[in-house]
């Protein structure tokens with residue numbers, strides 16, 4: 001077995017980036033078509049700033065081997081599409097029994113989690129909060145603050161991301177919206193389609 005070299009990166013909170021990262025991943029507003037309930041408000045944002053970066057991930061990925069780890073930083077713009085706060089696409093890990101850790105650096109976020117059967121959890125992530133995303137939970141970050149949301153994360157290197165699990169259900173079961181008092185609340189996504197039991201069973205049975 002060949003050894004990897006140790007590595008180091010620096011969390012640049014102001015830039016919202018991991019300096020020394022090996023990968024950079026960006027999503028523009030235009031890339032986020034279909035995520036938000038208010039299609040008209042989304043079209044207006046795409047017209048005004050479609051090519052701007054909505055969120056960015058810089059990470060250090062030594063390999064995709066089982067037992068290895070990916071560490072990085074994510075930065076999300078603040079704002080709303082209509083009443084709905086900016087969010088990531090969200091995913092379940094392609095190997096669904098892989099977990100993830102998120103650590104708040106700056107700004108205020110909500111981790112929106114959904115089990116395959118449609119149970120919802122919301123975890124607020126402010127500076128120094130460490131959030132455990134358990135195996136099998138679909139997860140999405142939402143910026144509910146007025147500043148950029150910057151978080152550090154770590155997850156097993158062979159996790160992978162599956163986006164279809166959300167797309168096929170018409171989105172996640174809840175949406176995170178403005179509560180009218182400067183905060184946020186979770187409301188039902190009226191387009192949500194519950195997963196068939198056979199699909200839930202097949203996700204929960206994957207232990208590789």
Ligand SMILES: O=P(O)(O)OC[C@H]1O[C@H](O)[C@H](O)[C@@H](O)[C@@H]1O
Pocket residue numbers: 025057073074088089090091140153154155161
């Ligand atoms: O993959 P998305 O749902 O677009 O979210 C963007 C990113 O969010 C987090 O930072 C994860 O750790 C990344 O693995 C993921 O790629």
Ligand SMILES: [Fe+2]
Pocket residue numbers: 091093100139155
């Ligand atoms: Fe993840």
